[in-house]
Amino acid sequence: MHWLDKLGERATRSVAHATSRRSVLNRIGKLLVGTAFLVPVLPVARSAPAAAKKPQTDDTACDYWRYCAVDGFLCSCCGGSMTSCPPGTSPSAVSWVGTCHNPLDGKDYLISYNDCCGKTACGKCMCAAAERERPGYQMFLHNDVNWCMSNESSIFHCTTSVIVGMAKPQPKAPAKP
Amino acid sequence: MRLGGNARMRRRCLATAFVLLLAGQAAAQGDTAPTDRLRQAARADYVLQCAGCHRGDGRGSNPHGVPDFRQSVGAFVHLPAGREYLVRVPGAAHSQLSHAELADVLNWVLTEFSPAQLPADFVPYDEAEVAAARPRRYDDVVPVRHDLAKALAAMGFTLSDYSYGNDRKP
Numbered sequence: 457m458h459w460l461d462k463l464g465e466r467a468t469r470s471v472a473h474a475t476s477r478r479s480v481l482n483r484i485g486k487l488l489v490g491t492a493f494l495v496p497v498l499p500v501a502r503s504a505p506a507a508a509k510k511p512q513t514d515d516t517a518c519d520y521w522r523y524c525a526v527d528g529f530l531c532s533c534c535g536g537s538m539t540s541c542p543p544g545t546s547p548s549a550v551s552w553v554g555t556c557h558n559p560l561d562g563k564d565y566l567i568s569y570n571d572c573c574g575k576t577a578c579g580k581c582m583c584a585a586a587e588r589e590r591p592g593y594q595m596f597l598h599n600d601v602n603w604c605m606s607n608e609s610s611i612f613h614c615t616t617s618v619i620v621g622m623a624k625p626q627p628k629a630p631a632k633p
Numbered sequence: 634m635r636l637g638g639n640a641r642m643r644r645r646c647l648a649t650a651f652v653l654l655l656a657g658q659a660a661a662q663g664d665t666a667p668t669d670r671l672r673q674a675a676r677a678d679y680v681l682q683c684a685g686c687h688r689g690d691g692r693g694s695n696p697h698g699v700p701d702f703r704q705s706v707g708a709f710v711h712l713p714a715g716r717e718y719l720v721r722v723p724g725a726a727h728s729q730l731s732h733a734e735l736a737d738v739l740n741w742v743l744t745e746f747s748p749a750q751l752p753a754d755f756v757p758y759d760e761a762e763v764a765a766a767r768p769r770r771y772d773d774v775v776p777v778r779h780d781l782a783k784a785l786a787a788m789g790f791t792l793s794d795y796s797y798g799n800d801r802k803p
Binding site for chain 2: 549550551552553554555566568596597605606620621622623624625
């Protein structure tokens with residue numbers, strides 16, 4: 457191990473010869489401060505932002521925010537759009553109305569789910585996110601209804617999701633004791 | 634305990650800050666008067682709880698038994714039985730709204746869709762009136778509606794047609 461001692465001594469002496477102790481501390485400090493801006497050095501929970509779900513922006517996906525209380529085939533997959541009926545169909549006069557939270561602006565909107573009527577079932581993009589829906593014996597909160605019932609043709613094709621207003625601001629939940 | 638000058642001053646400052654905070658909040662809500670906010674809330678309740686069938690513009694769907702509110706619904710208020718009917722009709726009475734919210738929605742519906750048919754001395758509904766009338770269910774609402782239409786017609790008011798139970802019209 458004699459050669460290793462000599463190597464170590466030589467290396468240490470050459471460093472000590474070429475630099476002052478203060479300059480070494482100075483450089484190490486600069487390096488630490490410098491990297492702090494590039495790479496976070498403190499022990500923070502870096503997995504948290506990755507775990508937060510990114511808002512869905514595809515309007516043909518069931519988890520797009522406007523579809524929170526939809527029950528039917530999305531018209532955006534059926535030749536229409538989120539708010540308009542495909543050619544050859546007409547919007548239902550009556551509809552299911554729900555409240556959806558828009559994660560993009562943090563506000564709650566009233567959404568009218570008008571069915572498009574007059575052609576046989578589209579069959580694509582079936583979504584049934586029955587938020588705030590209740591079973592049939594709570595009739596006013598029940599959405600398993602053919603909303604084409606009041607149209608000339610009561611054949612259901614697909615469902616649109618139209619914003620019809622802002623939701624009523626909810627009273628803040630009472631603070632827990 | 635007697636407050637020292639500093640403490641008293643601090644209290645006054647806190648009170649001022651509180652008032653400013655309230656004012657700031659009012660401004661943040663778009664400088665709307667309380668009545669406007671009440672109407673906005675009533676509209677939101679109407680849209681969520683009623684408009685699915687009665688529709689956003691109140692026109693309903695007459696061929697399917699959802700009568701048109703427009704230029705019609707205000708006439709009910711001319712008769713005590715009609716005023717009560719608007720609270721006791723199942724769509725209102727069985728809704729998810731609280732008594733106070735239902736009163737606000739009724740006032741909104743009347744003034745929004747049928748102001749010309751309202752009596753000049755119309756007194757808005759309040760929570761107590763709704764609470765008193767609401768629990769008394771109609772055994773059968775259809776003849777009540779048809780009888781009211783007949784009585785109001787005799788007074789010169791035309792209600793929008795109510796197609797449900799046409800064969801039972803008096």
